[in-house]
Amino acid sequence: MPTTRTPIRPDAHLTVATCLAVWPSLTSIFVQHNMACPGCDMAELMTVAEAAEVYGKDVEAFVGELRQAGGD
Amino acid sequence: MTLAADPSVLRGSDLFSTLSEAELRAVLDAGVIRRLAKGQRAFAQGDLGVTCHSLLHGRIKVVKTRPDGGQSVLRFIGPGEMYGTVAAMMNQPFPADALAIVDSVEVVWTVSAFRELMVRFPEIGVRCMSCAGFRLMELQTRLGEMSADRVERRIARTLSRLARQAGRRTPEGILIDFPITRQDLAEMSGSTLHTVSRTLAAWDHEGITESTRRHITIRKPHALVALAEDLACDRTDIPAVV
Numbered sequence: 332m333p334t335t336r337t338p339i340r341p342d343a344h345l346t347v348a349t350c351l352a353v354w355p356s357l358t359s360i361f362v363q364h365n366m367a368c369p370g371c372d373m374a375e376l377m378t379v380a381e382a383a384e385v386y387g388k389d390v391e392a393f394v395g396e397l398r399q400a401g402g403d
Numbered sequence: 404m405t406l407a408a409d410p411s412v413l414r415g416s417d418l419f420s421t422l423s424e425a426e427l428r429a430v431l432d433a434g435v436i437r438r439l440a441k442g443q444r445a446f447a448q449g450d451l452g453v454t455c456h457s458l459l460h461g462r463i464k465v466v467k468t469r470p471d472g473g474q475s476v477l478r479f480i481g482p483g484e485m486y487g488t489v490a491a492m493m494n495q496p497f498p499a500d501a502l503a504i505v506d507s508v509e510v511v512w513t514v515s516a517f518r519e520l521m522v523r524f525p526e527i528g529v530r531c532m533s534c535a536g537f538r539l540m541e542l543q544t545r546l547g548e549m550s551a552d553r554v555e556r557r558i559a560r561t562l563s564r565l566a567r568q569a570g571r572r573t574p575e576g577i578l579i580d581f582p583i584t585r586q587d588l589a590e591m592s593g594s595t596l597h598t599v600s601r602t603l604a605a606w607d608h609e610g611i612t613e614s615t616r617r618h619i620t621i622r623k624p625h626a627l628v629a630l631a632e633d634l635a636c637d638r639t640d641i642p643a644v645v
Contacts, residue, residue, distance in 0.1 A: 367634055372567035373624040376577050381644050385625035 341397035343380035343390050347371070350379055350397065360400050364388060408436065413510070415483045416457050418530045426524060433520055434512040439463075439503035445487065445511075446497045452490035455517040458482050461507025462569075462581040466590065467499035476591040478538070479504075479581065481569055488517065489535050504582060554594045558602050559630035561592040562612075566621055575613060576622040576644050584617055610643055 341350050341357065347368045350357055361368045366386050368374055383393040410427035413419045419430055436459070439445055445456055448468060463480035477499055480486045490497050491514045512520070521528040541564070548557050562579070571580040589599045603619070606612040611627055613620040621627055622643040628634065629641075 367628065367632060371628055372563040372631075373570075373577070373628055376566060376570050376572055377624060377644065382625075385641055 341379065341394055343383075343394050344378055346375055347377055347379055347382050348374035354397075354401065356401050357397050360396055364393070412459050413457070416459075416485075417483050417534055418457060418485055418527050420530075421526050422524060430520055430524070430527075431510065433516045434510045437509050437511050439507040439509060441503055441506050443503050445501040445503065445509060448497055448500050450497050452487065452493070452495050452497050453514055455485070455488040455491050455512045455514060456501070457485045457488075457510045459508040459510060461503055461505050461509075463507060463509075464502045464504045464587070465499050466502060474590045475593070476587055477542075478591075479565070479569065479583075481581075485531070485534060488531060491517070492531075549593050554592070554598055555602055556630060556633065557592040558588060558594060558599060559627055560632075561588060562619065562621065563627055563631045566624065566627075570621070573620065576620045577624055578618065578620045582617040583619060585614075 338345055338349065338353055341354065347361075351361075351369060351374065358369045364386065366382060366388075368382055379394060379397070380390045383390045408431060410424060410431045413422075413427045413431055419427060422430065437445075439461065445463060446452075446454065458480050460482055463486060465477045465480060465486060467475045467477055469475060480501070486501050487497060494514075521531070548560060552560075565579050565583070566577050569580045570577045572578075585599045585603060586596050588594075588603075589596045592599070603612060603614045606627075607614055609623075609626070611621070611623045611630075613622055623641050624644060626641045
C-alpha cells in the first residue's frame with residue numbers, strides 16, 4: 332500500500348496523486364502518454380504501477396521516465 | 404453523557420485546519436457538540452437557516468424533495484465537512500434535509516456565533532468560500548451532465564465522485580465507505596432505481612463493480628473512469644485492482 336512519509340523520488344507504489352502533488356511537473360509525462368490521471372477521481376486511490384498497467388505501459392520504464400523528468 | 408470536548412476533534416475539519424490549539428478551543432466553545440442517531444435530521448428542508456454545521460464523525464445525506472415529490476440527493480457529507488452554513492449565512496431556509504445515515508456527531512453554531520468566528524479568524528471565511536465554490540462548480544458540472552450526458556455516464560460519474568470523496572482501498576478494490584443504496588445513486592444522478600439496478604448489474608457482470616444492497620466496491624476503477632469520461636479504451640482487457 333502507498334507510503335505516507337514524504338517520498339524521496341517517484342516510485343511504483345506511490346499513489347498517482349502523491350506523485351503529482353510532490354512533483355507537479357510530472358503531469359506532462361502522464362499527458363504525453365495519453366493518461367487521464369491528472370485530475371482523475373481515482374488518483375488518490377491507485378498507485379503509479381496500477382495506472383501504468385491499466386494503460387498498457389511497462390511499469391519499470393514508466394517509473395524510470397518519471398524519475399528522469401525531474402522527480403529525482 | 405458528556406462528549407469529549409477536546410478541540411483537536413476539529414483538527415480534521417476543512418474550515419479549521421489552519422487554526423492553533425487555542426483558536427480551535429475558541430471555535431469549539433462557540434458551538435455545541437450534538438449526537439445524531441441514524442435516521443435523525445440535523446435540519447429539515449424549509450427550516451429557518453439559523454445554524455451552521457460541521458461533521459465530526461459519521462455521514463450525512465443532503466437530500467432535497469422536489470415539488471413533484473421526487474428526491475434529489477445533493478451530496479453526502481463526510482467527517483470534516485460543513486453543511487447548512489451557506490443557507491444560514493445567506494439568511495435562507497435550508498434547501499434540503501440533512502439526514503444522518505449512520506450514527507453521527509456534529510458541531511453546531513448559531514449564525515451569529517459563526518459570523519463572530521469568521522470575523523475573529525478570517526481564514527474560516529476563506530475556507531468557507533473555497534468549499535462553497537467547489538460545490539458550486541460541481542453542481543454546475545452535474546447540471547451540464549443532466550442536460551447532455553447518457554444516463555450510464557452520469558451514474559459512472561456519480562460513482563467516480565463518490566470514490567474520490569469517500570473511497571477506501573480494500574483487498575477487493577475501492578470501497579465506497581458508507582452505506583449507499585441504488586435509490587441513493589438514482590437520486591444523485593438524476594436517474595431511476597430501475598436504470599441504476601440494471602446498470603450496476605451489468606457492471607457487476609463485467610467485473611467493473613461489485614455491489615450489494617448497501618455497499619459498492621469498484622473493482623476496475625479505470626474502466627469506471629473510462630465510462631465516466633468517455634475515454635477510448637477496450638474495457639474487456641482491463642485488469643481489476645487487487
